[in-house]
Amino acid sequence: MLHDFPLISTIASALGLALILGIMVDRIKIPILVGYLLAGILIGPHTPGFTANMPIAAELAEMGVMLLMFGVGLHFSLTDLISVRKIALPGALLQIAVATVLGGLIAWSWGWGLGGSLVFGLSLSVASTVVLLRALEARNGLDTINGRIAIGWLVVEDLAMILALVLLPPLADWLGGTSGGFSNGRPLWLDLGITLSKLAAFLTVMLVAGRKVLPKVFWYVARTGSRELFTLCVVAAAVSIAFGAAQLFGVSFALGAFFAGMVMRESEFSQRAAEESLPLREAFAVLFFVSVGMLFDPMVLIDKPLQVLAVVAIIILGKSLAATALVLAFRYPLNTALAVSAGLAQIGEFSFVLAGLGVSLHLLPPEGQSLILAGAIISISLNPLVFKAIDPLLEWVRARSALARKLDHRLDPLAELPLSTDEKYLAGQVVLVGYGRVGQRIAQSLIDQTIPFVVAEQNRELVERLRAQGIAAVSGNAADPAVLIQAHIAQASMLVIATFDIFNVQQMIRCARKLNSGIEIVVRTNSPDEADLLISDKTETVFLGEDELAKSMTGHVLGRYGKVL
16 A cells, blocks of 8 residues: 555655654764664665665655755855865865775775775765764854864865766776766767866856856845745755756756855855755755665675774774874864864765765675665764764873873964064953954954954964964964963953854863953853853853844934934
């Protein structure tokens, strides 16, 4: 009876079981993506009982890929990537190379061909953006320098995987697979040229025409005042552009949807588009992960346990050690290296898409796809534990290793003010912690009023730019007393904390009080609970975002009626 309605039975069983297992794994503090994958395993062909319709699940998965990658594009920030480009770009590319080589070599030792080994290694090299974002949100780390580096790193990984998805079909025959008639007997260089030309044409259309047309379409629909039409417009744009890109330019659904989201981000409606499309994106993302789970054969855990362990070791240990070494090589402290490496110690959506393409091109054997899925399920399940282990591990290593203490306090020239720094920045100055959107506005006002200040910022590249502009700045985490000492907090008149990392903020306040008991401290926060906590910590002035916005709007309204707030 269930199979009389294959579409309904597939969606109902997938969403219902995903909900149940998602709740169960969330109760034991495991990412809910694991629950979705387990749901797919239970309704897949490799386990007894009800089996969902595989062709329909595959099409639903394609829809999930479109909307999932559209969401990734909506969150893609070229500005954020540029702010950490000096570490994220070379670091991610080198880490991809290391992980690909490790995965490729072990697959080669299993007797796989060049193409299968390459796809296998690439699949293990890229972490899940969804998993990382949720882990950072849980730790309030999205707006920290560690979070920005990790996100920028994954953006580079995603872009590299998109390029791999574009290039694999024309290279399939050469790598030992079958391109499905893609080449039609043409030489490899011509296939690559055609593929890259189509990609360039698609990018040109999206970045030139798309940036002009899409915002106007959304503006027109928004003027109708209909929420339903706006949501429909967002989803239609994502799916239509992805489908059109595949039909007209020969690029993947994933790539088309990603660039649709990226172009949409340029619009003033990007935030609303993200909010309105979120329920549908989440629902189809669930179907995508369930359909991926349906491809997993649990017998691989019994038949090939050593191979599964090798895959997990590459994902959690190999990638993490490579990332840690690379971040330290760029002169960032040990805590940043550990935070970034923890975020990369898992694989996800791009790995699944790449593995599926590898199987369809007859490059990757089906057992390779099962090994990748096993590695994903295990690494995603363990990722919260990896994140929780950062602080205890850091404390344990610091206590036992002089080298670790040295690595956590790098001899960085940007961590000290130059000897030529003017005396006005050394006494009576404002110490400004954080140079994000809020910090920049505060700094500009201080410059306009000729009030001397020193910036304490964790982003080394930003500190370099500030010094080039003649602004006094030191690199480092202001929760570290050494950083505040370098900013001459002992003689400062005021400490302004323009970042809202609540855990570090409390440490900054304690350090500042010890070094300068009479200093005035001003803090921003976005949470009433955090505001109460900071006020109880005897901070002199706390600015709550909602309160300040309400005061400004109320003042404007009262001013119109000749009243004063």
